[in-house]
Amino acid sequence: MVQNDLIKSLINKSIFTYIMMFIFGASIIAKVLYIQVSEGEELRKLGKQRSVIETEIEALRGNIYSSNNSLLAVTTPKYEIRLDMISNKSDQYFNANVDELAEKISLLFKDRSKHAYKKLLQKARAQKNHYLLLKRDVDYKQYIQLKSFPILKEGRNKGGLIALKTNRRELPYRNLAKRTIGIFNYEQGKYIVGLEGAFNETLKGTQGKRMMQMIDGGILMPIDPANELKPKNGNDVVTCIDIDIQDVAEDALKTQLKLHNAHHGCAIVMEVATGEIKAIANLGIEKDGSYTEKYNYAIGEASEPGSTFKTASMLVALEDHKIELSDSIDTGNGSISFYGKTIRDSHKIGNGIISGRDIIEQSSNVGIAKVIWENYQNDPQKFIDGIYKIGLQNKLNLPIKGEASPYIKNPQDKSWSGISLPWIAYGYELHITPLQTLTFYNAIANHGRMMKPLFVKEIRNTNEIIETREPIVINDQIATKETITKLQSMLEGVVLRGTAKNIKNKHYSIAGKTGTAQIAQNNRGYNRSNYKASFCGYFPANNPKYSCIVVINNPSKGKYYGSSVAAPVFKTISDHIYASHIELEQEEISYEEISKNNPSIFYKAGACDDYEQIFKYMNYDPIIDKSSEYVICLPKTDSSYYAPRNIPKNRIPKVIGMTAKDAVYLLEELGMNVQLRGRGFVKEQSLPANSKSSKGKTITLKLSNS
Incomplete structure (x- = not known):
């Protein structure tokens, strides 16, 4: 009897426990359903908001130029390239183009084989990777090439090409006038000294805005590039410095x-x-x-x-x-x-x-x-x-x-x-x-x-x-x-x-x-x-x-x-x-008077080697500075000095005083068309010295013996 009562008591306790567990479980399910139905939409919005971050898009900082338009400081864009490997839903299209894409990427970056890149792309697609890191520090020229590659040429939505741009400040002449140009203060996170600091507001431009979403691994991915607030690039500063x-x-x-x-x-x-x-x-x-x-x-x-x-x-x-x-x-x-x-x-x-x-x-x-x-x-x-x-x-x-x-x-x-x-x-x-x-x-x-x-x-x-x-x-x-x-x-x-x-x-x-x-x-x-x-x-x-x-x-x-x-x-x-930039006033002395003691007056500017040969033949020994391939004569009544005439790279040289032969040679080396008027030495040139040269541009030289 006692044993039956004990068994009955245990059964009752078990039934009670099961009932309580059922009630507890049912309440949890009910709460979940309630949240899903009543509060789900609001909570989903809150979750999305907390994973979306507004970031700044850096404006392209203005350039700093010398007085003769040489770049002293320039901002060059660099890109981080990411790929959304499942943006294109067609496996057939992907498989038909992945070989060519891998080959072109390999040839562009030269850091992996075609096979390695193909394996990387296929694995990322299989894993449904929306944000594959392809390459950092990609320059603008490489980025433009990437945009023409198979699959990627379809654009952001269909091709999956994601380019995140950053800007890098560079000094083309390195240490030349570095303190005056200015350098970035990393402790304060801004330009302070030099022209960079003095004209920071002019140079920096206005930042843009971009919405980024946090994805797996704590990585931020752009949401919709079409809705970005584009940055306004900075203005350029032209200095008085002659490079x-x-x-x-x-x-x-x-x-x-x-x-x-x-x-x-x-x-x-x-x-x-x-x-x-x-x-x-x-x-x-x-x-x-x-x-x-x-x-x-x-x-x-x-x-x-x-x-x-x-x-x-x-x-x-x-x-x-x-x-x-x-x-x-x-x-x-x-x-x-x-x-x-x-x-x-x-x-x-x-x-x-x-x-x-x-x-x-x-x-x-x-x-x-x-x-x-x-x-x-x-x-x-x-x-x-x-x-x-x-x-x-x-x-x-x-x-x-x-x-x-x-x-x-x-x-x-x-x-x-x-x-x-x-x-x-x-x-x-x-x-x-x-x-x-x-x-x-x-x-x-x-x-x-x-x-x-x-x-x-x-x-x-x-x-x-x-x-x-x-x-x-x-x-x-x-x-x-x-x-x-x-x-x-x-x-x-x-x-x-x-x-x-x-x-x-x-x-x-x-x-x-x-x-x-x-x-x-x-x-x-x-x-x-x-x-x-x-x-x-x-x-x-x-x-x-x-x-x-x-x-x-x-x-x-x-x-x-x-x-x-x-x-x-x-x-x-x-x-x-004096030799390269200034035309100085000289006393007006007749050519006949000067030439008695100084025959070099008739040879004004030209190739250094040519002058040496001419004066050797004439048994005349002027002072010639041989530090430059070309020289200019600075005559006096009884002597002469041939100073260096510097010929700038990729810029129109000063050819005044040269023979037509020397002047045409220098200018045609730059790909320019030369028109001659008159005879003798170059007296005038239609395009100013030290201005930028370009192939096919025409320059007129006026020649005279007077």
Whole structure:
């Protein structure tokens, strides 16, 4: 009995358990059905929303061009290629074309065999892969080819070709003017320095929008390219930089830095009339001894300029009628003391009695310090106000970030002392950048008008000019014309008979000022092993077209004077510009008179080898620079010099002065059609030199013997 009751109790408990499980299961099923029917649509929408992401489509950043339309910075598109292997539902169509598709992909990328690609495509189709990664970093030309391949040519929906574009910034000339052009700051994720940073809003364009959906593996796939918001590409920036001058400036600077094992240096070339920056090179030494563009010293390094500042001191003294060029100054043995501190010249100048002109031409520290001290010791503020009137205490407000602030000490400053006035007179106890110094010298070349350095001349959208940057005058007249004329005369004398006579030449005139400054070692003062050499000037002196400054810091092989370290770089740059870019005024002398002593006047420009043979036959021995295949004659009344005539690649060369034979040869090598009019040498060409050449274009050459 008891056993029956136990069995009955167990059966009842089991039945109860089964009933409860049935009720629980039924409730779950009921809940699922309820969700499916009542809330399913809403939840499906929510799930889809959470797997769909709005992403940005990067706009194509505008290009940066040189003044002669060479690309300095360019954005090139790169593509990630994905394939939707089941977009085409027809197995018959796929199987009939997969062999040819695999073969073409293999030939295009050359990284896998045809068999490997066929196996990859078939496997992806079998697995119903909607988003097969085919290749990354595909360039535009390859992408266009892919679009023509079997299956893929059917487009996105039927062919399954998915291309995700990214943009890559490239510098075609690599390190050339790199700091001025600008580089990407990866820490902040944007362009900050250089022209890239200054004109970022102009260059970057407007981003587009694209909807992406998360699929298996956390991969994002575009949903509907037709509904994308297309990006608006950025505008182009056309700089004032001349790529040929930039190349020469950088190469000449690097050569001299290596020769003297210097720490760093810079070179800047400016167009006198407009302030356009034609070249700006900045090079610093690396641990391995190489030199790279690592910092923009030209605009960012303000330091004591040394003797190049004497010109500003002389300007103030001339304006205040404190000195004349013919005045005599007693410099004694080449030293003078102020409050126990001694200023010395590099050597005793003559018998110690020098003229006002000699102060600049022979770069006398004692002379300029004595003139300024004797005339302004009782009113130093008047001298400083004269410097301020020039504008040297002000920043140039460049578009490029990083310009250092100049500092011209004032008698009101706490650091002003008894030696401040004479020390400032020859370029110490003040700070100024190389570009600020060049802007001052450019004003002297420009007959007193100070121009703001101009880096950008145009903003373009494709080929349409949307903005033109005009030259800006900072100071219409930094001094009277009389003072400017005197300064010009002294600066030309520096090269003719002064401290820079080592760069004097017979072919064109140079005016400028050497500078040699000791470099302060923080709070440890100066020593005799750290120097800065500089030369700042302009050319041709009688009709200035370009100004230039060269600064070289810490040369360490014994030489440190501006004349021997910096001036040769200036001359290399000016020689190139003179021979390649400038037609200088020459005295009108009859051909008959010149030809008596200089038969080369009849042979103006042409192949270097031809000239050598001609003059060998004539037993005439002119100076010929053989560094170029072609040369141009720069005649004088009793001598001649054949300078290099550079022939640019893929651009129309300057053929003026050449024989018809040489000119036609060069132009037909570029695929151009040449029409000749007249006889003799080329006098005019219908298309400007250095403009872009194209095959089939016609150029007319006017010939003349007069």
